[in-house]
Amino acid sequence: MLRLAIPNKGALSEAAVSMLAAAGYRTKRRGRELSITDERADVTLFFLRPRDIAVAVSAGTIDAGITGRDLLIDANVEAREIRPLGFGASTFRFAAPQGSMSSIHDLAGKRIATSFDWLVRRYLAEHGVEASIVHLDGAVESSIQLGVADAIADVVETGTTLKAAGLEVFGEPILRSEAVLITTPARADDPRLAVLDRRLHGVMVARDYVLMDYNVSLDSLETAAQVTPGFESPTISHLRDTDWVAVRALVERREVNDVMDRLYAVGARAILVTEVMSCRL
Numbered sequence: 604m605l606r607l608a609i610p611n612k613g614a615l616s617e618a619a620v621s622m623l624a625a626a627g628y629r630t631k632r633r634g635r636e637l638s639i640t641d642e643r644a645d646v647t648l649f650f651l652r653p654r655d656i657a658v659a660v661s662a663g664t665i666d667a668g669i670t671g672r673d674l675l676i677d678a679n680v681e682a683r684e685i686r687p688l689g690f691g692a693s694t695f696r697f698a699a700p701q702g703s704m705s706s707i708h709d710l711a712g713k714r715i716a717t718s719f720d721w722l723v724r725r726y727l728a729e730h731g732v733e734a735s736i737v738h739l740d741g742a743v744e745s746s747i748q749l750g751v752a753d754a755i756a757d758v759v760e761t762g763t764t765l766k767a768a769g770l771e772v773f774g775e776p777i778l779r780s781e782a783v784l785i786t787t788p789a790r791a792d793d794p795r796l797a798v799l800d801r802r803l804h805g806v807m808v809a810r811d812y813v814l815m816d817y818n819v820s821l822d823s824l825e826t827a828a829q830v831t832p833g834f835e836s837p838t839i840s841h842l843r844d845t846d847w848v849a850v851r852a853l854v855e856r857r858e859v860n861d862v863m864d865r866l867y868a869v870g871a872r873a874i875l876v877t878e879v880m881s882c883r884l
């Protein structure tokens with residue numbers, strides 16, 4: 604049985620469950636169950652606090668986990684990221700009262716509140732800045748008003764929380780984070796993990812790509828195929844009219860209208876777009 608840890612609450616929890624459900628795993632919890640076993644897929648899901656996931660994986664009691672990249676790095680353990688999962692994107696940034704700081708060098712000798720001590724210490728050391736860290740478990744944005752810190756380092760997504768606290772970001776982003784699939788070097792070659800990883804990749808491709816079909820004359824095929832190169836190579840099929848062919852390729856969802864316009868302009872017609880339910884590439 605493959606043991607996979609996923610967040611039991613917080614920003615990544617729902618999206619992790621829906622991704623696993625889309626990948627065909629049983630995810631429905633009866634009440635407050637701490638784990639669910641999917642006998643058919645040979646996987647047990649453990650619902651853990653997001654911050655504990657990298658620790659459980661590195662201890663070897665859990666084979667793999669879904670957590671935030673920021674939490675993985677901050678745990679400073681042996682677990683490694685094997686795939687970014689395309690949800691839960693955020694940045695990790697310094698912030699201070701509006702107009703008070705503009706560069707990380709302004710942090711020298713100051714107090715920085717954060718829940719990510721290791722991540723912040725490492726970044727400051729890399730940049731040669733000496734400051735003291737004030738550890739808080741959450742609601743870090745309140746620390747300045749409470750007089751316990753001069754600046755903060757925290758997760759920023761929309762910036763709403765910062766703004767409400769009268770703070771603004773400064774300096775470069777410390778990190779760009781998102782949900783990631785993690786494991787340890789000891790488990791990295793586990794074939795059951797490879798199946799999980801392929802399933803999750805299949806969900807990501809189905810979310811990010813659509814299938815595009817169109818007809819194009821042989822004269823314009825080369826130009827059109829360059830517009831839709833697909834993952835490896837577009838499929839070309841015969842049409843009854845031997846001067847024309849049918850082309851099929853995967854296209855990034857966010858580019859779909861632009862690609863259709865460009866195909867039309869080079870003479871492609873009957874351009875059709877279809878959702879991908881699932882795939883293994």
Ligand SMILES: Nc1ncnc2c1ncn2[C@@H]1O[C@H](COP(=O)(O)OP(=O)(O)OP(=O)(O)O)[C@@H](O)[C@H]1O
Pocket residue numbers: 612613614615652653654670671672673674691692693740741758759760761780781
């Ligand atoms: N607003 C957000 N948008 C996107 N990702 C977020 C957001 N807040 C947190 N995250 C990500 O979620 C993970 C942390 O989860 P979250 O903050 O929900 O849990 P937690 O702080 O450990 O638990 P709790 O807040 O319940 O004490 C981090 O990887 C972080 O980057």
Ligand SMILES: O=P(O)(O)OC[C@H]1O[C@H](OP(=O)(O)OP(=O)(O)O)[C@H](O)[C@@H]1O
Pocket residue numbers: 613614740741742743744757758759760761762763764765
């Ligand atoms: O930029 P925003 O969209 O406002 O999101 C960022 C906020 O979300 C998270 O808080 P969370 O809800 O996890 O509370 P916490 O601070 O107690 O962890 C994070 O710690 C920030 O406070």
Ligand SMILES: [Mg+2]
Pocket residue numbers: 613741
């Ligand atoms: Mg939080």
